[in-house]
Amino acid sequence: MKKINNTYIIVASIILMFSLKSTAQIVKAEIRATGLTCSMCSNAINKQLKSMPEVANVETDLNTNTFTVTLNESNNLSPKTFKEKVEDAGFFIGSLLITAKPELISNGSYILMNTNSNKSGDIKFQVLDKGYVTEKEFKKLSKSNKDIATYSANNEDDFHIKFIN
Structure with missing residues (x-):
């Protein structure tokens, strides 16, 4: 009986180990930087x-x-990593487009600003938060999204995104 219980524990451990491995990941990031002169x-x-x-x-x-x-x-x-790296170099992000596995946006940190992505496979989206768009664009977005509490809260761990087709 003890051998059977150990086998179940080993099998359960293996299943748990593989289920914890996340496939939710960023595949590619397209960063347009601002402030570059040379x-x-x-x-x-x-x-x-x-x-x-x-x-x-x-x-x-x-x-x-x-x-x-x-x-x-x-x-x-996360998008925050790219922002930090560009800022560490002394510059800013003007726009950030991300291609990712669809599971990425189901983790709760990503807040959809539109829902028109009917594409299967990898998804492409733009991050619309402060520091991920130009200051002028952010002011415009703030006005148009003033009713969205999470957008005006400007939490650095929330990413407001718009699907790009």
């Missing part, structure tokens, strides 16, 4: 982004100041 500025951001072990590749477009960050699987990054 290639050395973009190099500073590039170095900050590449310093993360979860980053597989960073592509830079100097014409648009856009950094496309491709991530390794099984990462647990």
